[in-house]
Amino acid sequence: MSELKPILNALRRSKVGAILLLLQIAITTAVVSNSAFIISEKMTYLNQATGFVEKDIFTFQMMHFGNDVNYMRQAELDESTLREIPGVIDAVIVNAVPLSGGGSSSTYRLQPTGQKSKGLNASIFEADSHFLNSVGVQLVEGRNFTDSEVVVSNDYAQYPTVGIITQALSEELFPDGDALGNTIYRGDNPVKIIGITDVMKGPWLKLDRRDWSVIVPFVMADKLTQFIVRTQPGERAQVMQQVEQHMLSSNRQRVVENIRGFEDLKAEYVSPDKLTMRMLMVMIVVLVLITALGIFGLTLFNINKRTKQIGTRRALGARKSDIVRYFLIENSVISTFGLVTGSVLAVLMAQQLMKHYSLAQLPLPFIITTAVSVLVISLLAVIGPAKRAANISPSIATRTI
Known part of the structure; x- marks a missing residue:
């Protein structure tokens, strides 16, 4: 030196x-x-892992412009039609699409409004018992919805009192591992936990609540209806090309739009x-x-x-x-x-x-x-x-x- x-x-x-x-x-x-x-x-x-088989799942919207349409009946017919398409594993009507950046959420607490308790803001998915199979997510505890628990209505006064939550949400609200069978509250409305899912991301990947979701057995159809469809591996592209034809075959007074794969939704987000x-x-x-x-x-x-x-x-x-x-x-x-x-x-x-x-x-x-x-x-x-x-x-x- x-x-x-x-x-x-x-x-x-x-x-x-x-x-x-x-x-x-x-x-x-x-x-x-x-x-x-x-x-x-x-x-x-x-x-980050989303919990979905993204390459096998797509979503689309149905916009009705005809008069005197029974949206509930049409929705049930559309779900059945989609499930009968060759290559489709399952399909479901849903209020919000995972990974899309749009949906609804609410705060769920351990006690009703007015009582001091822990609460977390979680995404809400409203769908029937076909939701989990349509997105390819497994239950780690508990069971799926039964047909009798699914409420098909436009009236939120008939909102269900049972739900399935993600494992991440159960661990936050019930660190002792006793979530299954317990009740959480959305305001004063009780939701009994009947099932717990594996990893399942919500609509907002950037937010803290991305792993916290509640699935409620509630189906509501209107002029604009959202569908999630899961196909056999390698057959999604072919099914996506057929969707519009199959949907319009039962009612031509509507438009099929925004047919997109899950990975495309995520890429845009x-x-x-x-x-x-x-x-x-x-x-x-x-x-x-x-x-x-x-x-x-x-x-x-x-x-x-x-x-x-x-x-x-x-x-x-x-x-x-x-x-x-x-x-x-x-x-x-x-x-x-x-x-x-x-x-x-x-x-x-x-x-x-x-x-x-x-x-x-x-x-x-x-x-x-x-x-x-x-x-x-x-x-x-x-x-x-x-x-x-x-x-x-x-x-x-x-x-x-």
């Missing part, structure tokens, strides 16, 4: 360039570490997050390239400025490896100060992101990994110019005397 003292003296004489490079490294470290963490969070979010992730990746690449080019340029500038000094050292017996080591150490000194400053900035930036955007706390490994990566990139960026400096002839010193 005999080069350290002359390096510090040289940096004091060229403060502006060193300070600019230090700031560049600091900003890169702060931004890249936070961006990498956000990308990691987005990747986890995008790859998460498209802003994918765009954000791609933008962050581009920003990381650009910042790293700018930092590497900055180091490369500063090293070249220093070589041109110190040609005589380098030539003199070579004339006094310095080897090429000594010259390369000199510039590597000089870069390491600048990078170290920049990385320390950047790490502090990364923590401060993360705190602001937590405050304003409800992001999780930035883990220390992301800062360490980013700092090491930036250091390696900075050293790689200086090797080329350093080798060029090592090739300066000792005669340069005598020519400039």
Whole structure:
């Protein structure tokens, strides 16, 4: 480390360039570490298990425009027609479609309104006993609805008093594992838990309630009716092409619209997050390239400025490896100060992101990994110019005397 003292003296004489490079490294470290963490969070979010066989399920809407239509009777006929299509496993009318970003929710508590108790906001799916089979979700405890428990009506005063909840919701409301057979309340309306499902995401993947859902045996049909259809593996595309023909065969005074696969619904819902992730990746690449080019340029500038000094050292017996080591150490000194400053900035930036955007706390490994990566990139960026400096002839010193 005999080069350290002359390096510090040289940096004091060229403060502006060193300070600019230090700031560049600091900003890169702060931004890249936070961006990498956000990308990691987005990747986890995008790859989360939904509980559905997405490639085998599709949904569509039916809009009636005819007069004197008995929507309830027509809905029952439509469900039967869909289930008879070759390749269809099951079909169901539902009030909300999972992964779609639209639906209804309500707060469910352990006690009726007015009594203090724990409550959670959960998504509500209203459908008959074919719902679970139509979305491919299994029960882990309890049973499905019976035909006598399903209420087919447009009157919410006849709302059912039994329901099936997801395992995530049962674990939150009943941590002791005694959810099955207990009663939860939506306002003053009791809902007895008769079944608990495996993993099943709701309509909103971004919200805390994405794993909390309640399925209620209530069927209501109107001018606009939503269907979920599950097909045999590999036969969904063929069934989707036939749906409109089969639906209009019994009643042509309506329109079949928005025939879409589950993965398409999910892709549309998460498209802003994918765009954000791609933008962050581009920003990381650009910042790293700018930092590497900055180091490369500063090293070249220093070589041109110190040609005589380098030539003199070579004339006094310095080897090429000594010259390369000199510039590597000089870069390491600048990078170290920049990385320390950047790490502090990364923590401060993360705190602001937590405050304003409800992001999780930035883990220390992301800062360490980013700092090491930036250091390696900075050293790689200086090797080329350093080798060029090592090739300066000792005669340069005598020519400039």
